[in-house]
Amino acid sequence: MADERDVERVHFCVPDVKSRVTQSHLISAGGAIRAFKAVMNKKVEKAFALIRPPGHHAQRVVYGDRGFCIINIEAVMLERIRQEYGDLRVAIVDTDCHHGDGTQDIYWNDKDTLFISFHQDGRTLYPGTGFIDEFGGPGAYGYNINIPLPPATGEEGFLYVLDNVVLPILDEYKPDIIINSAGQDNHYTDPITHMNFTAQGYAELNKRLNPNIAVLEGGYSIEGALPYINLGIILAMAGIDYSKVHEPGYDREKLKQSRDITEYVKKVAEIVYNRWKDRDNLYIKDIRGKDYVQRQRQVYYDTDNIMEYQTQNFKVCKKCSGVNTIDSRSDTGYHIFGITIPRDACSSCIDEGYRLYKYALNKYTSVYLQDRVNDKYLAK
Amino acid sequence: MIVGIDMGGTNIDGVVIDEGKIIKTIKRPTDRNDLLGTIWTTFKDLLTGYDKTKIKRINLSTTICTNAIVEGKTSSVGMIIEPGPGMPYDFLACGEKNLFISGYIDHRGNIVKDLNIAEIKDGCKLFKEKDIEAFAVVSKFSTRNPEHERRIKEALEKEFSQDETPIITMGHTMSGKLNFPRRVYTSYLNSAVYKSFKEFAINIKSSMEREGIQAPVFILKADGGTMNLDKAEEKPVETILSGPAASFMGISALLPTEEDAVLLDIGGTTTDIFFLADGVPLFEPLGIKIDKYKTLVRAIYTSSIGLGGDSAISIENKNIKIGPKREGKPYGLGGPKPTPTDAMIFLGLMDGDKERAQKAMTLLGEKMNMEPKKMAKLILAKMGDMIKSKVDTILGEINSKPVYTIKELLYGKKIEPKMINLIGGPAKILAPILEERFKLPTHYPANYEVANAVGAALARPTTEITLHADTSKGRLSVPELELYEKISSRFTLNQAREKALELVKESAKNLGATEEELDAEITEESSFNMVRGFYTTGKDIRVKAQIKPGLIHQIRSDKNA
Numbered sequence: 001m002a003d004e005r006d007v008e009r010v011h012f013c014v015p016d017v018k019s020r021v022t023q024s025h026l027i028s029a030g031g032a033i034r035a036f037k038a039v040m041n042k043k044v045e046k047a048f049a050l051i052r053p054p055g056h057h058a059q060r061v062v063y064g065d066r067g068f069c070i071i072n073i074e075a076v077m078l079e080r081i082r083q084e085y086g087d088l089r090v091a092i093v094d095t096d097c098h099h100g101d102g103t104q105d106i107y108w109n110d111k112d113t114l115f116i117s118f119h120q121d122g123r124t125l126y127p128g129t130g131f132i133d134e135f136g137g138p139g140a141y142g143y144n145i146n147i148p149l150p151p152a153t154g155e156e157g158f159l160y161v162l163d164n165v166v167l168p169i170l171d172e173y174k175p176d177i178i179i180n181s182a183g184q185d186n187h188y189t190d191p192i193t194h195m196n197f198t199a200q201g202y203a204e205l206n207k208r209l210n211p212n213i214a215v216l217e218g219g220y221s222i223e224g225a226l227p228y229i230n231l232g233i234i235l236a237m238a239g240i241d242y243s244k245v246h247e248p249g250y251d252r253e254k255l256k257q258s259r260d261i262t263e264y265v266k267k268v269a270e271i272v273y274n275r276w277k278d279r280d281n282l283y284i285k286d287i288r289g290k291d292y293v294q295r296q297r298q299v300y301y302d303t304d305n306i307m308e309y310q311t312q313n314f315k316v317c318k319k320c321s322g323v324n325t326i327d328s329r330s331d332t333g334y335h336i337f338g339i340t341i342p343r344d345a346c347s348s349c350i351d352e353g354y355r356l357y358k359y360a361l362n363k364y365t366s367v368y369l370q371d372r373v374n375d376k377y378l379a380k
Numbered sequence: 381m382i383v384g385i386d387m388g389g390t391n392i393d394g395v396v397i398d399e400g401k402i403i404k405t406i407k408r409p410t411d412r413n414d415l416l417g418t419i420w421t422t423f424k425d426l427l428t429g430y431d432k433t434k435i436k437r438i439n440l441s442t443t444i445c446t447n448a449i450v451e452g453k454t455s456s457v458g459m460i461i462e463p464g465p466g467m468p469y470d471f472l473a474c475g476e477k478n479l480f481i482s483g484y485i486d487h488r489g490n491i492v493k494d495l496n497i498a499e500i501k502d503g504c505k506l507f508k509e510k511d512i513e514a515f516a517v518v519s520k521f522s523t524r525n526p527e528h529e530r531r532i533k534e535a536l537e538k539e540f541s542q543d544e545t546p547i548i549t550m551g552h553t554m555s556g557k558l559n560f561p562r563r564v565y566t567s568y569l570n571s572a573v574y575k576s577f578k579e580f581a582i583n584i585k586s587s588m589e590r591e592g593i594q595a596p597v598f599i600l601k602a603d604g605g606t607m608n609l610d611k612a613e614e615k616p617v618e619t620i621l622s623g624p625a626a627s628f629m630g631i632s633a634l635l636p637t638e639e640d641a642v643l644l645d646i647g648g649t650t651t652d653i654f655f656l657a658d659g660v661p662l663f664e665p666l667g668i669k670i671d672k673y674k675t676l677v678r679a680i681y682t683s684s685i686g687l688g689g690d691s692a693i694s695i696e697n698k699n700i701k702i703g704p705k706r707e708g709k710p711y712g713l714g715g716p717k718p719t720p721t722d723a724m725i726f727l728g729l730m731d732g733d734k735e736r737a738q739k740a741m742t743l744l745g746e747k748m749n750m751e752p753k754k755m756a757k758l759i760l761a762k763m764g765d766m767i768k769s770k771v772d773t774i775l776g777e778i779n780s781k782p783v784y785t786i787k788e789l790l791y792g793k794k795i796e797p798k799m800i801n802l803i804g805g806p807a808k809i810l811a812p813i814l815e816e817r818f819k820l821p822t823h824y825p826a827n828y829e830v831a832n833a834v835g836a837a838l839a840r841p842t843t844e845i846t847l848h849a850d851t852s853k854g855r856l857s858v859p860e861l862e863l864y865e866k867i868s869s870r871f872t873l874n875q876a877r878e879k880a881l882e883l884v885k886e887s888a889k890n891l892g893a894t895e896e897e898l899d900a901e902i903t904e905e906s907s908f909n910m911v912r913g914f915y916t917t918g919k920d921i922r923v924k925a926q927i928k929p930g931l932i933h934q935i936r937s938d939k940n941a
Contacts, residue, residue, distance in 0.1 A: 018499065222911055222912070228465065235467060239466070240467060247465075248492045
């Protein structure tokens with residue numbers, strides 16, 4: 001089981017961890033940590049954490065439940081592992097049909113955690129984010145990659161994106177660990193999404209992606225898809241023949257995507273890949289010369305019907321990824337201030353973090369400090 | 381009077397128990413070429429001087445099926461397997477001829493793709509060419525819906541109608557647990573040993589008739605329970621590896637406890653290790669491994685080490701090596717190699733030829749620059765160390781096993797033994813050594829040499845059922861009983877519990893259990909909602925019930941006498 005500290009390392013739970021997190025979440029994250037440890041200790045080559053509840057919509061600030069997520073399982077898992085095993089260069093590839101907006105938020109400014117999400121276009125599906133220009137904070141500009149795909153994308157489109165965007169980027173990034181945030185709601189029978197992906201497709205994707213760890217995310221076609229997709233992923237990860245895994249009524253011809261979609265997907269892939277290649281120039285254009293980068297957002301908690309308004313402020317630091325803050329209030333009456341000292345923080349950023357904590361204004365209902373360098377978490 | 385007979389690989393042991401007292405015991409060597417003869421002469425000797433009409437039941441643990449497998453004397457089996465979508469299935473081919481057919485049933489029992497009877501008819505030609513003697517039919521998820529297995533069986537019976545009724549095992553009758561590969565292997569083994577056991581059963585029945593004995597005969601199972609002879613003929617696979625279960629029941633009968641404990645049966649060739657958690661035996665989670673096959677046969681958890689009184693001893697690089705093989709009798713009894721038994725004889729702890737035993741110890745001692753007496757003591761100490769180290773390893777494994785439910789994760793019990801209870805030939809001699817090693821109270825019963833036969837005698841019928849209710853389909857199934865019936869959409873977990881208890885008792889009665897032996901309990905239960913699209917369509921209720929393995933009565937034996 002994960003503990004409170006594992007959650008505090010990643011989230012600002014408002015008002016505190018106990019009020020937001022249930023035992024189920026700690027068990028779920030604990031299961032993922034256990035799977036990751038088995039890989040790190042070389043007990044197994046790869047692991048698939050089949051855990052519930054899922055986590056990829058949970059952001060840094062947690063007022064409640066969003067898209068069935070309260071804490072971000074992958075992030076809680078990964079930060080615990082980094083704490084125990086030291087720094088790791090990690091790529092998280094999110095194959096859930098919904099944009100992994102929580103994971104994006106958590107690793108927004110972390111160059112050592114490359115986040116790639118492919119999902120149904122945010123203009124057509126919850127949570128309505130995940131566009132190409134969401135490119136990362138100043139400390140990790142270009143290391144947050146979104147690939148929005150049109151509804152009705154099939155095997156061909158997903159595998160095209162994998163081969164032409166994801167794998168080339170991973171080749172260049174050279175991560176120590178690849179994590180698949182393995183949502184299964186791109187399936188053609190899923191009742192809440194509109195994609196045409198298949199069990200065979202998911203298996204093939206995992207074979208080519210070859211993740212060290214997969215962590216279960218969403219998937220709502222309980223009878224018609226999940227047993228087949230999960231088996232497909234497990235067999236693919238284990239290097240066992242999965243050609244005999246077919247869901248009932250599977251018909252490859254019927255599920256073929258239209259030519260329009262193929263063309264559209266190709267265009268998206270090209271734009272995304274070119275932006276990655278051009279990330280240094282884009283940094284010069286968009287970030288250089290600034291001392292701080294600010295980001296204002298509204299976050300809607302669909303499950304709990306809460307609206308949050310936040311301003312994130314990232315220091316542009318030459319020596320590290322920079323201390324950063326969140327000023328957040330919600331329509332439930334809280335107004336909080338959270339300060340994050342990142343893992344690689346330089347001494348002046350550490351000092352600045354503690355100064356911000358000490359002199360925070362009285363208007364806040366709570367002030368939090370995450371000191372990732374010393375693994376210390378304060379609240380007042 | 382109850383008669384218990386335990387046939388082991390080396391010895392056959394028998395006891396007669398009357399009104400809670402052991403009134404006669406017997407031990408003689410097993411003639412592997414004439415198992416039935418061995419049983420029969422043991423039986424006759426056991427009952428000389430007693431009134432045969434007073435026998436209430438005869439409990440028998442037999443190696444008939446185990447031997448058939450070990451000696452390759454099983455029937456040739458034709459397998460018909462319906463694997464459905466999923467993993468590659470070639471590894472399931474265990475019969476002499478294996479037919480993989482199309483069609484499939486999903487995990488909820490829906491027929492997704494129908495059977496193609498023509499495939500089976502074609503397969504039967506191959507079976508006929510090969511002179512196949514028995515069949516097993518297994519379709520994936522047949523426990524959820526046995527229709528395909530039943531129809532394949534009918535088709536087979538039709539094809540082979542000119543012969544006597546063909547032997548056909550259907551997968552869903554073997555166990556209610558889900559596990560397709562294990563179901564395939566279990567069904568295969570059941571058909572493979574069917575004939576051997578049937579012949580044995582017929583012989584027993586006719587001999588009994590000849591002798592005018594009317595008492596019911598029960599056969600021991602690997603879970604420490606029994607079943608009557610008729611049931612054993614249907615499921616002979618359950619009689620395999622019942623020997624360790626007899627030992628276990630023997631220790632439980634003679635040294636009852638409600639605590640965590642390590643139970644040991646130290647024999648001539650091996651030491652069997654069992655565990656009790658709060659006095660309840662630890663079971664194999666899914667089933668026992670027989671030969672190279674993992675099965676669904678319910679069994680008491682056992683681990684065996686090749687260490688016993690007659691294990692061969694050698695010295696390698698100034699280290700004593702005991703076992704894992706037995707290379708004949710002990711040196712002191714005319715065997716080729718020094719053994720722990722020689723050490724015991726030399727130290728005066730056991731009867732035997734002390735001079736030859738001394739020679740054995742001297743031979744070993746020379747290689748170690750050690751006096752014979754010191755050598756003998758060192759050997760016994762080494763036995764203690766080996767047992768302790770194995771027990772510690774297994775306990776570590778058991779206590780760190782993955783858990784499968786949230787409840788187990790939160791309230792998971794760890795086994796912390798409070799005592800060691802042991803039986804077997806060297807029990808008395810090794811007790812003080814083990815007590816010192818484990819730092820735990822160590823007990824052995826007065827009748828430690830025939831404890832296994834006592835266990836066989838006092839075992840009573842056990843059975844387990846798996847009830848599955850799907851309220852959205854309105855279906856209830858209990859594969860072990862071939863029960864598939866309609867239920868209301870409002871069927872509840874409570875009703876499921878009651879139904880399961882009622883059914884498991886009924887099932888035990890069919891195995892020959894008497895009213896007072898029907899100690900039924902629920903062992904597992906779960907109920908969760910099923911969702912299709914956006915709506916809850918019903919409940920999936922699963923309940924397991926069992927008749928607890930238990931004893932007809934306990935015999936409080938003198939401890940460490």
